[in-house]
Amino acid sequence: MKRATQAKRTTIYDLAELAGTSASAVSAILNGNWKKRRISAQLAARITKLAEEQGYALNMQASVLRRERSKIIGMIVPKYDNRYFGSIVEQFEAMARERDLFPIVTCTRRDPALEMEAARAMLSYQVDCLIATGATDPDRIVELCSAAGVRTVNLDLPGSRAPSVISDNFGGALELTRRVLTNCEREFGVKSPLLFVGGRGTDHNTSERVRGFRAAHAEAGIRVDEDLVLTCGYAPEKAENAMRQLAEAGTVLPRGMFVNSTISLEGVMRWIRRSGEYAAAMPHLGCFDWDPFVAMLGDHIEMVRQDVPKMLDAVFEIIDSDTLELKVVQIPPIVETAG
Amino acid sequence: MKRATQAKRTTIYDLAELAGTSASAVSAILNGNWKKRRISAQLAARITKLAEEQGYALNMQASVLRRERSKIIGMIVPKYDNRYFGSIVEQFEAMARERDLFPIVTCTRRDPALEMEAARAMLSYQVDCLIATGATDPDRIVELCSAAGVRTVNLDLPGSRAPSVISDNFGGALELTRRVLTNCEREFGVKSPLLFVGGRGTDHNTSERVRGFRAAHAEAGIRVDEDLVLTCGYAPEKAENAMRQLAEAGTVLPRGMFVNSTISLEGVMRWIRRSGEYAAAMPHLGCFDWDPFVAMLGDHIEMVRQDVPKMLDAVFEIIDSDTLELKVVQIPPIVETAG
DNA sequence: CAATTCTGCTTCATCGATTGAGCAAGCTTG
DNA sequence: CAAGCTTGCTCAATCGATGAAGCAGAATTG
Structure with a gap:
C-alpha cells in the first residue's frame, strides 16, 4: 500500500515561505497561542486564511514529539x-x-x-x-x-x-437473584435454588456476582449446591456446552437461572430452544447486562443494566483530578423493570 | 491531567550510551533491519537484551515523523x-x-x-x-x-x-421481501403490501432496499402505496414515531413489515408492544441486519445478515493491491433461515 | 532627549528515530 | 605488498512543530 502519488503535504514552513514570515509565527498562530507570543491580529488573520486555502493540516507526530x-x-x-x-x-x-x-x-x-x-x-x-x-x-x-x-x-x-471503576456487582447480583427467586416462587410455588451460568470464576466481577447470588439464596433460606454454579466463561458456546453437560449429567434443571452477561445468555437461550428441556414452561431468567432485544424476549427475564454514563463520569473524574489514590469506585447498576 | 512524576522514557540514545555504541546501530537493531546495515549478530543480541531490561519502548511519533x-x-x-x-x-x-x-x-x-x-x-x-x-x-x-x-x-x-464495498442491498431486500410476503400469504391468506420502516431516504442503501422491496411486490403483483414507505431515519425513536403517526392517520396497518436495520427494529418492536395494535396476531417481519436475540424473538421474523468477513476481505484486497479503480464491490448478504 | 518599555516578530535548539554517506580495520587477490 | 573488497560500525542531516531567547524599531516616561 503506497501513498497516492501526491504533492507533499503543506507544512508550516511552506506557509511561512508563502507569507514571507517565519515558521514559528505560523506555528504560534495555528496552535492558538499567538496572543501570548505577541503576534499581530493582522498577521494571524492572514496566516489563518492562507492555511485554509492551502489545506494545511497539522502533523500530529511532529507536534506530539515536541510537546x-x-x-x-x-x-x-x-x-x-x-x-x-x-x-x-x-x-x-x-x-x-x-x-x-x-x-x-x-x-x-x-x-x-x-x-x-x-x-x-x-x-x-x-x-x-x-x-x-x-x-x-x-x-x-x-x-x-x-x-x-x-x-x-x-x-x-x-x-x-x-484506581478502578466497577459496577456494584454484589449489590446488583443480590437484587437480581432476589427477583428471579421471587418470580420462580410466584409462578412455580417452589423455593428452590437457581442456576448460575457464565463468566470466569477467577474474575472479580464473576466472583462478586456469585457472592450476591449466594447471599440472596441464603436470605431466602435456600441452599445452593456447588455444581449449580457454572462459571464456564463468557462465550455463547461455552455457556451452551455447560448447560448440555449439566443436563447430560442427569441433574434436575432448576426453574430459574442467573446468567452472567448477555453474551452468555445467547448460548443459554440457544440451548434452551434446541434441547427442548424447558418446553413445558420457560425458566425465569436474570441477566447481568442489558440488551433491548433481550428485554423483548418475554416477561420471564429480568435484567441488570450497568450504569455506563456514571461509570465513565467516575473514570474521567479520576483522570481530571489527577488522583493517584488506589480507590475502587463502585457504581450501582440499574435493575430494569421486567417486560 | 499530568504525566506521573516519572523518569524520562528510555530512548535509543540512552541504550546507545549504556552499550557504548551509536544510536543509529541501536535503531537499526531494534527496528529489524540490522542485517541490511551489516550489524553483527553479537551486538544485535546485546542491544536487544539491554532494551528488554531497560523497558525500552519505541517512540512512534518520532518514528512516524521520520518515515x-x-x-x-x-x-x-x-x-x-x-x-x-x-x-x-x-x-x-x-x-x-x-x-x-x-x-x-x-x-x-x-x-x-x-x-x-x-x-x-x-x-x-x-x-x-x-x-x-x-x-x-x-x-x-x-x-x-x-x-x-x-x-x-x-x-x-x-x-x-x-472504491466502495457494500452489501448487495437490492438483492438482499428482494429476497427478504419475498420471504415476508410468502409468510404473510401463508398465515393470513392475503396478498397485501408490506410496510417499509427505517433508514434515510437519501442514502444509497435505503433507496436500493426500497427498490428491492418494490421489485418483490411487483413480482407478486402487489401494488405498494407511497405512504407505506417510511424512511424516517434509523434511530429507534424515529421508527417508533413513524409507526405511531401512521396508525394515528387511520391507515390500515399491513400484516407484514420490512424493517431497515436492527436499530429501527428496536423502535418498531417497542411500538408494537406498547400500542397493542397487533395484539391479535404478530405481523411478519423482515429485518435487514442480524442480531442473535432478534433471531430468538420468534419465527415471525426473517433476517438478512450482511457478510462482514467478505466485505472486509474486499476492503483489504483493494488496499493491499493499491487499486485506485473506482469500482463498487457488492457483497451478497446472507439470508438467515427463520427461527 | 536619553532611558525604558512594549510590540512584533525571527533565530535556533530540540523532541527521538531513521538512513545515506563515510570511514577504519581486516581480509582477499593477483 | 598494493589495490580493492568486506565487515561493522559512526556521523550528521532530516522529518515538522514548538518555544525560550533575542533583537530591532516604535512608543512611552521622567
Whole structure:
C-alpha cells in the first residue's frame, strides 16, 4: 500500500515561505497561542486564511514529539459485540473529545497476550493515560504503563495497582437473584435454588456476582449446591456446552437461572430452544447486562443494566483530578423493570 | 491531567550510551533491519537484551515523523450499538494488525460534521489510508483525504470518488421481501403490501432496499402505496414515531413489515408492544441486519445478515493491491433461515 | 532627549528515530 | 605488498512543530 502519488503535504514552513514570515509565527498562530507570543491580529488573520486555502493540516507526530503531553488517551476493551462495551466506547470517545483528548480504542478479544501487546502499542503512541476495560490482568498492564510514567484507570474489572471503576456487582447480583427467586416462587410455588451460568470464576466481577447470588439464596433460606454454579466463561458456546453437560449429567434443571452477561445468555437461550428441556414452561431468567432485544424476549427475564454514563463520569473524574489514590469506585447498576 | 512524576522514557540514545555504541546501530537493531546495515549478530543480541531490561519502548511519533509511511490505518464508523458495526470494527482491527498496520477507529454518531472533523484528525495523525464506514457524505471525506494524498475506501455506503464495498442491498431486500410476503400469504391468506420502516431516504442503501422491496411486490403483483414507505431515519425513536403517526392517520396497518436495520427494529418492536395494535396476531417481519436475540424473538421474523468477513476481505484486497479503480464491490448478504 | 518599555516578530535548539554517506580495520587477490 | 573488497560500525542531516531567547524599531516616561 503506497501513498497516492501526491504533492507533499503543506507544512508550516511552506506557509511561512508563502507569507514571507517565519515558521514559528505560523506555528504560534495555528496552535492558538499567538496572543501570548505577541503576534499581530493582522498577521494571524492572514496566516489563518492562507492555511485554509492551502489545506494545511497539522502533523500530529511532529507536534506530539515536541510537546510534553500528547493529549492522546487510550482504551483497551474486550469485545465490541454487546451493548455494554459498545456504549462504554461510544461514551468514552465523546468524553475524551470534550476534553480535547484524542481517543484511541482497541479491542483485545479477552486475550491476555493481546492485551499486553495493545498496551505496549499505546505506550509507543505516547498516550497520556490508559483505560484498561475488562482486562484479564490489569495489574500487569499498570506495571508496564507506570514504568513508562503513564497513568492507568481500570474499568469494569478492578486491579490492585491503579484506581478502578466497577459496577456494584454484589449489590446488583443480590437484587437480581432476589427477583428471579421471587418470580420462580410466584409462578412455580417452589423455593428452590437457581442456576448460575457464565463468566470466569477467577474474575472479580464473576466472583462478586456469585457472592450476591449466594447471599440472596441464603436470605431466602435456600441452599445452593456447588455444581449449580457454572462459571464456564463468557462465550455463547461455552455457556451452551455447560448447560448440555449439566443436563447430560442427569441433574434436575432448576426453574430459574442467573446468567452472567448477555453474551452468555445467547448460548443459554440457544440451548434452551434446541434441547427442548424447558418446553413445558420457560425458566425465569436474570441477566447481568442489558440488551433491548433481550428485554423483548418475554416477561420471564429480568435484567441488570450497568450504569455506563456514571461509570465513565467516575473514570474521567479520576483522570481530571489527577488522583493517584488506589480507590475502587463502585457504581450501582440499574435493575430494569421486567417486560 | 499530568504525566506521573516519572523518569524520562528510555530512548535509543540512552541504550546507545549504556552499550557504548551509536544510536543509529541501536535503531537499526531494534527496528529489524540490522542485517541490511551489516550489524553483527553479537551486538544485535546485546542491544536487544539491554532494551528488554531497560523497558525500552519505541517512540512512534518520532518514528512516524521520520518515515514516509506511518503504517496507521483509520476507520470512521457511525455507531457501536449494533452487531453489524461491532463486527466490522473487530474484524477491521484484526486484519489491520495482521498486516502490521495500527488501526485507529472513531465513531461519528451519524453526524456529518463529526465525520469531517474525525477525518481531519486522522489526517493529522498521518494515516496511510482511511476507511469511511457508513459515511453520510463519503465524497467530501475522499476529497479532503485525497488533497492530503491519503487513499480512501468507502464501506457500507458507496461514494463516487473512491472504491466502495457494500452489501448487495437490492438483492438482499428482494429476497427478504419475498420471504415476508410468502409468510404473510401463508398465515393470513392475503396478498397485501408490506410496510417499509427505517433508514434515510437519501442514502444509497435505503433507496436500493426500497427498490428491492418494490421489485418483490411487483413480482407478486402487489401494488405498494407511497405512504407505506417510511424512511424516517434509523434511530429507534424515529421508527417508533413513524409507526405511531401512521396508525394515528387511520391507515390500515399491513400484516407484514420490512424493517431497515436492527436499530429501527428496536423502535418498531417497542411500538408494537406498547400500542397493542397487533395484539391479535404478530405481523411478519423482515429485518435487514442480524442480531442473535432478534433471531430468538420468534419465527415471525426473517433476517438478512450482511457478510462482514467478505466485505472486509474486499476492503483489504483493494488496499493491499493499491487499486485506485473506482469500482463498487457488492457483497451478497446472507439470508438467515427463520427461527 | 536619553532611558525604558512594549510590540512584533525571527533565530535556533530540540523532541527521538531513521538512513545515506563515510570511514577504519581486516581480509582477499593477483 | 598494493589495490580493492568486506565487515561493522559512526556521523550528521532530516522529518515538522514548538518555544525560550533575542533583537530591532516604535512608543512611552521622567
